[in-house]
Amino acid sequence: MERTLSSDLFSEKAVSNQSAMPLRVLANLMLWQRRISSRHQLARLDSRLLADAGISEAQRYEELSKPFWR
Template sequence: MSYQSRDRLSIPVDLYATAATPKGGPLQRLALSWAVWRERTAMRRCLAKMDARSLRDAGISPAAAAYESGKPFWEKIGFLR
């Protein structure tokens, strides 16, 4: 059984700056966007390499994995269930 709290996190929002809410100048925003895109590309490559058993263990349907791994790098990661 798992437990998930409904309380808000007390972590500052600045720690989670993404490409949608960049901090700093244009070069920092570009570097952040590039890092996010590389992470998405790596995640989708790993997802495409996973076998059916690993997907089942992670609770991801094969159809969702195929759909997500086919997206381009600039699109956000979707719901994988």
């Protein structure tokens, strides 16, 4: 029995990986948006609210200096 390239393209595993990709992309976009939003909120906190949350200025600076994908 000869195996062709086209049969590999339509295997069950290949099709399931292709259909899951848009969901992974969407999940990453949503995660990045949440990070951006939470860092904007963190940037707006005054020193009293930071102290209430137990966050130092150094910790805030460290979090705010991260790129959105990290």
